[in-house]
Amino acid sequence: METITNLVYLLAAVFFILGLKLLSSPKTARRGNQLALVGMLLAIIMTLFDKQIIDFTYIIIGLVVGTAIGLYWAKVVKMTQMPQMVAMFNGFGGGASALVAFSEYSRMAGEPRIDIAIALILSLFVGTITFFGSLIAYAKLQGIMRGAPIVYKMQQVVNALILIAIIVLSVFIMLNWSLWGLLLAIVILSAFLGVLGVIPIGGADMPVIISLLNSYSGLAAAFTGFALQNNVLIVAGALVGASGIILSDLMCKAMNRSLTNVLFAAVGSEGGGGAVGGEQKTVTRYTAEDGAVILDRAQSVIIVPGYGLAVAQAQHVLAELAQILIDRGKKVRFAIHPVAGRMPGHMNVLLAEANVPYELLVEMEEINDDFQNTDVALVIGANDVINPVARYKKDSPLYGMPILNVDQAQTVMIIKRSLSPGFAGEDNPLFYEEKTMMLFGDAKKMVTELVQVMKE
Amino acid sequence: MGASLVTSLTIFVLAIFVGFEVITKVPPLLHTPLMSGSNAISGITLVGSLISAGAGMTALSTGLGTLAVIFATINVVGGFKVTDRMLEMFKQDKKKKK
Numbered sequence: 374m375e376t377i378t379n380l381v382y383l384l385a386a387v388f389f390i391l392g393l394k395l396l397s398s399p400k401t402a403r404r405g406n407q408l409a410l411v412g413m414l415l416a417i418i419m420t421l422f423d424k425q426i427i428d429f430t431y432i433i434i435g436l437v438v439g440t441a442i443g444l445y446w447a448k449v450v451k452m453t454q455m456p457q458m459v460a461m462f463n464g465f466g467g468g469a470s471a472l473v474a475f476s477e478y479s480r481m482a483g484e485p486r487i488d489i490a491i492a493l494i495l496s497l498f499v500g501t502i503t504f505f506g507s508l509i510a511y512a513k514l515q516g517i518m519r520g521a522p523i524v525y526k527m528q529q530v531v532n533a534l535i536l537i538a539i540i541v542l543s544v545f546i547m548l549n550w551s552l553w554g555l556l557l558a559i560v561i562l563s564a565f566l567g568v569l570g571v572i573p574i575g576g577a578d579m580p581v582i583i584s585l586l587n588s589y590s591g592l593a594a595a596f597t598g599f600a601l602q603n604n605v606l607i608v609a610g611a612l613v614g615a616s617g618i619i620l621s622d623l624m625c626k627a628m629n630r631s632l633t634n635v636l637f638a639a640v641g642s643e644g645g646g647g648a649v650g651g652e653q654k655t656v657t658r659y660t661a662e663d664g665a666v667i668l669d670r671a672q673s674v675i676i677v678p679g680y681g682l683a684v685a686q687a688q689h690v691l692a693e694l695a696q697i698l699i700d701r702g703k704k705v706r707f708a709i710h711p712v713a714g715r716m717p718g719h720m721n722v723l724l725a726e727a728n729v730p731y732e733l734l735v736e737m738e739e740i741n742d743d744f745q746n747t748d749v750a751l752v753i754g755a756n757d758v759i760n761p762v763a764r765y766k767k768d769s770p771l772y773g774m775p776i777l778n779v780d781q782a783q784t785v786m787i788i789k790r791s792l793s794p795g796f797a798g799e800d801n802p803l804f805y806e807e808k809t810m811m812l813f814g815d816a817k818k819m820v821t822e823l824v825q826v827m828k829e
Numbered sequence: 830m831g832a833s834l835v836t837s838l839t840i841f842v843l844a845i846f847v848g849f850e851v852i853t854k855v856p857p858l859l860h861t862p863l864m865s866g867s868n869a870i871s872g873i874t875l876v877g878s879l880i881s882a883g884a885g886m887t888a889l890s891t892g893l894g895t896l897a898v899i900f901a902t903i904n905v906v907g908g909f910k911v912t913d914r915m916l917e918m919f920k921q922d923k924k925k926k927k
Contacts, residue, residue, distance in 0.1 A: 389870050390847060396863055397854040403916040406866050410909045413873065420876045426883035431895040435882055439902020446903070447910035458911065459865050466871040466904040472897035473877040479893065480886035488834045587864055587871075590904075594874040599837055601877050607837055608844040609873035615848025616867040620860060711857060718860025722915050730922035736857055 374424070381419040382605035388412025389609055393616070399731050416605055452726045453683050456715040457514035460507045460583050463590040467503025470496050470593035475556070477600060484550050492599035494543050497556070498563045500593035505567030507586050510579065513571075514715060520576035528573060529637060535566050574635070576715075577680075577757075580624040581635045583716045588617020620717045627711035629763075629774035656792065659810045661822035664786055667810065669827065671748035671784075673704040675740065677777055679713050681754020681789070683723050685816035691753065692727035694824050706733050708740045708750075708777050710758040741778045750782035754816045756795030761803055769799050785809045788819045862915045869908025875901035 389412050395405025426432070450458045474496040485493070512518040539562050546555040574582050591613025598606025625632050668674065676695060682688060698705045707729065713720040721734050744750060752759055759779040763771040779785055780803050787809060794800050803809055812819050855863045878901045881894025 385873075386844075389873075390851060392870075393848075393851045393855070393863075393867065396859055396866065397851075397856065399856075399859060399916075399919045400921075402859055402862060402919065403913065406862070406909060406912045406916055409866060409870055413870070413875075413905055413909070416873060416876050417879070420879050423880055423883075425880050428883055428885040428891075431882045431891055432879055432898060435878070435895045435898025436902050439899040440906045442899070443903040443905070443907030444910055447907040447914065450911060452915075455861060455865070455911075455915075458907075459861075459868055462865070462868050462904050462908050463871070465900040466868060466874060469872070469878055469897045469901035469904065470874045472893045472900065473874060473881050476881035476890040476893035476897065477877070480881075480884065480890040584864070587868055590868065590871040594871045595841060597874050597877050599834075599841075601880075602833060602837065603876065604837070604840055606873055606876060607841050609870050611841050611844035612848040612851075613867045613871040615845045616852045616863065619849065619852050620864065623857075623860075709857070716861055717864060718857055718862070721858045722861045722918070725915070725918040725920070728918075728920065731858055731919050732922050734858060 374422075378419050378423070379604065381415055382603070385412040385416040385419075386605050386608040388415070389612060393612060452723050453686065454515070455722060456579060456583055456719060457511045459716060460510040460514060460586060463583070463586040464504045464507025464511070466590035467500040467507065467586070467593045469500070470590070470597045471500025471504060471560070473597050474500065474600060475560070478553070478556060481550075487547065489600050489602075490547050490550065491543075492596050494546070494556075494559065496593055496596035496600055497560060498539060498543075499589055499596060501560050501563035502567035502570065503586055503589040503593055505564045506571045506582075506589070507567075509568055509571040510574075510582055510586060513574075513576065514579060522575045523572040528569070532566060532569055535562050535569070538562055539566070570636070573637070577712070578628075578635045579715050580712055580717055580719075581621050581628075581632070584617050584620035584624055585632075586617070588614050588621065591615075591617060624712060624717055627775060629772070656804055656811050659786075659812055661812065661819060661826050664810060664812050664823055665826035667784055667786065668698065668749060668751070668823070669701070671698075671703060673747045674698055674706075674749045674751055675744060675747050675779075675782065676705065676707045677750060677752040677755050677759060677779055678707060678709070678720055678724065679753065679755025679758060680715065680720075681756075682816050683714065683720070683754070685754065687753065687817035687820050688723045688727040688729075690817060690820045690824060692724065692729050694820055694827070695729065695733070697824065697827050706735050706740065706743075708737065708744075709734055710737050710755070710777055711775075713755065713758060737775060737777055744778040744781040747782045749784045749786055750779040752779055752785065752787045752789075753820065754788070756789070756801055757799070759803060760795070760799060760801045762799055762801070766799075771799050779803070780806070783808065786812065788812045788814065788816055790815060859916075859919075862912050865908055865915065866912040869905055869912060872901045872905035872908060875905055 392405040392409030395401040595610025763774045878897035
């Protein structure tokens with residue numbers, strides 16, 4: 374029986390890997406996700422035959438309640454809210470691993486082997502951090518908590534002390550395994566570490582934190598796997614752990630920051646803002662009518678959507694504008710910066726929801742050389758990712774960050790509410806250039822006006 | 830300690846390498862579904878939760894196990910469902926509507 378179980382677990386692990394492999398193309402991605410689901414179902418069904426299970430009452434209650442909540446949430450969530458939902462799901466995954474670890478401890482007879490003890494403590498530690506860190510990330514993204522970093526004196530020192538305390542407690546508990554109060558103390562301290570670790574993270578650094586929490590939830594599952602000596606948990610956990618680390622790394626590179634800088638530097642304020650320098654520079658205001666004339670004359674247009682677009686819920690009307698332009702025979706594409714959104718790939722999902730075909734969504738590296746041959750670059754709700762300062766101003770926080778070469782287009786049309794600098798607090802010289810047309814206003818309102826004028 | 834730990838570690842390390850290989854091939858276009866999908870996979874901890882909830886050892890272990898089942902099931906069901914919902918939206922250009 375045990376052999377069969379393990380073979381089925383192996384099959385499940387193969388399905389997970391194949392599922393992730395199929396995610397490499399939008400054509401096969403959906404099938405990949407379904408394949409992973411089949412793997413999961415196989416693993417679950419096989420586990421239900423485990424001879425340790427003597428009572429199904431609580432299992433059924435848990436499955437029914439969890440399925441109801443999960444299905445409902447997944448159905449009603451708006452695509453703009455995807456980051457906080459994924460954050461919370463990560464939290465649940467990590468929380469479940471921690472709970473299993475504690476439950477496993479509570480029913481353990483006698484001293485466990487040292488490696489299993491370490492794995493249990495690690496699972497408890499990482500799982501609890503994931504859960505509470507995710508709660509904070511959720512609260513920040515959902516707007517329950519202010520998005521701005523929360524900082525206080527000696528923040529790093531406090532966190533370091535908590536970590537040391539956890540290590541000391543872990544050593545003690547391994548010397549006397551029956552002191553379960555110590556384990557509880559580890560849980561509480563880990564919870565604090567989760568909360569304190571995420572509160573200094575600013576709104577625009579959220580893509581990194583969500584990826585990292587994703588990685589943690591995988592690692593917590595893998596540690597549980599070590600503790601239970603269950604290979605499918607180890608494999609699946611390792612896959613997710615790797616995925617989260619790759620994504621955090623990509624996000625950090627896209628912002629030209631190191632992971633330590635994101636985690637500890639507490640950069641940024643709520644949705645940008647900050648002091649505007651250089652008031653003496655003048656900007657010409659244009660109306661939607663002016664914008665429509667230029668767009669109508671253009672042969673090629675590259676649209677650069679930023680998070681402001683998502684906040685204004687303007688993706689649907691923007692898709693309509695793109696369709697009008699395409700119908701008039703213009704070459705239209707969307708340039709997607711890696712950190713356009715609140716989680717990796719977020720902007721693509723928002724535009725896909727608005728029925729923009731994915732062939733029109735082009736990554737930064739692929740489209741950056743095309744701006745010079747483009748008539749109009751239409752920027753909506755993006756700022757830092759198009760700021761040319763990143764190329765030359767060495768003391769700028771943006772320096773070295775890869776940007777979209779919007780300034781190389783014949784005409785740059787920017788829809789923005791005001792001249793306020795972006796998240797990095799850096800003024801954007803592009804606003805004041807002669808070829809730049811500033812259309813001030815809410816993204817949705819302005820794009821709607823453009824659509825109306827174009828239709829007339 | 831001994832052979833079983835080494836076997837587990839071997840599996841873990843090799844799986845991480847497989848993960849890196851497979852996931853670096855996922856285009857940025859699909860990074861959000863990748864996250865929610867891999868997130869659903871991390872709900873595999875449900876396998877451990879089921880035994881905790883059903884082994885009927887102590888009230889504490891059953892209670893913790895049941896809560897773990899709820900958490901992990903939300904993670905699995907919600908994760909796969911929302912990933913499917915997103916991937917359904919990624920459509921190709923259907924050359925000329927109307």
